[in-house]
Amino acid sequence: EVQLVESGGGLVQPGGSLRLSCAASGFTVSSNYMSWVRQAPGKGLEWVSVIYSGGSTYYADSVKGRFTISRDNSKNTLYLQMNSLRAEDTAVYYCARDPRSNMDVWGKGTTVTVSS
Amino acid sequence: DIQMTQSPSSLSASVGDRVTITCQASQDISNYLNWYQQKPGKAPKLLIYDASNLETGVPSRFSGSGSGTDFTFTISSLQPEDIATYYCQQYDNLPRMYTFGQGTKLEIK
Numbered sequence: 001e002v003q004l005v006e007s008g009g010g011l012v013q014p015g016g017s018l019r020l021s022c023a024a025s026g027f028t029v030s031s032n033y034m035s036w037v038r039q040a041p042g043k044g045l046e047w048v049s050v051i052y053s054g055g056s057t058y059y060a061d062s063v064k065g066r067f068t069i070s071r072d073n074s075k076n077t078l079y080l081q082m083n084s085l086r087a088e089d090t091a092v093y094y095c096a097r098d099p100r101s102n103m104d105v106w107g108k109g110t111t112v113t114v115s116s
Numbered sequence: 117d118i119q120m121t122q123s124p125s126s127l128s129a130s131v132g133d134r135v136t137i138t139c140q141a142s143q144d145i146s147n148y149l150n151w152y153q154q155k156p157g158k159a160p161k162l163l164i165y166d167a168s169n170l171e172t173g174v175p176s177r178f179s180g181s182g183s184g185t186d187f188t189f190t191i192s193s194l195q196p197e198d199i200a201t202y203y204c205q206q207y208d209n210l211p212r213m214y215t216f217g218q219g220t221k222l223e224i225k
Contacts, residue, residue: 033212037160045152045160045203047214058211094159101207102150104171106159 002026002105004095009110016085016114022078022095022107030073033098036080038091039109046091049080050098063089085114118142120206122217130225135191137220139204144184150205151180151189153198154219160203164189199224 008020020036036048049059049069057069068081078095090113096103119142129135139149147167152160162171164180167187177192191198204217 035214037214044219045154045205045216047205047216050212052212056211058213060213098212100165101148101209101212102162102165102205103152103160104162106161108159 002097004097004105004107006093006095006107006110009093009112011113011115012085013116014086014114017081017083018085018112020080020082020093020095020110020112022080024076024078024097027097027105029071029076029078034069034071034078035096035098035103036069036078037094037096037103037106038089038112039094040088040091043091048093051078082112085112087114090114118145118206118208118215120204120215120217122204122220124220125218126221126223128223128225129194131194131196133194135194135198135222137189137202137204137222139182139187139189139217141185141187141206145206147183148207148209149180149182149187150207151178152203152205153200154203155200163202194222194224196224198222 003025005023035050051069066084070079092109094109095107097105121140149167151164154160168180179190201219201221203219206215
């Protein structure tokens with residue numbers, strides 16, 4: 001079964017760091033484009049970042065310079081390193097497979113709360 | 117940056133009704149548009165890709181149309197399980213980046 005499972009969310013103080021993980025099963029992360037999407041409480045969806053199968057990475061302007069997307073091919077896992085966190089980064093973070101300029105498989109999400 | 121304007125923001129309809137949601141791009145995006153359904157507390161689900169292609173396993177009452185700047189998402193006969201928020205999503209390919217519409221919350225009348 002094709003599946004994505006996120007983990008690593010939690011409560012962090014402003015200015016702090018957190019690393020999210022997204023473990024994949026049923027397909028190979030490194031053979032696909034993979035994205036992170038977030039949703040602030042009661043708000044809409046916001047694309048955050050993508051990593052190409054070739055390794056290139058791109059970010060939304062709102063997180064550029066603070067977040068880093070990466071993957072571990074041996075673990076078939078996607079990551080999102082989040083630094084210099086702000087209150088406005090509070091959201092549910094989803095990882096998604098991105099094979100054809102769309103997102104056809106999603107995880108259930110992990111919640112990040114940035115608050116003092 | 118391309119802006120996506122989705123309307124209406126909320127919609128109330130009866131079971132069996134035909135429901136239409138629109139999405140307008142601030143510039144020509146060809147057919148680079150997808151539609152997603154999100155039920156409360158759940159992850160989004162891909163319904164339509166490249167403006168008019170039905171994702172595998174999605175019921176045929178869902179459809180999409182349009183190109184350029186104006187796009188339409190239609191549910192031909194609303195079912196109780198269709199209660200959700202629907203999002204359009206524009207994409208660029210060079211590099212791959214996405215913009216979501218604001219969402220349309222669909223409720224049963």
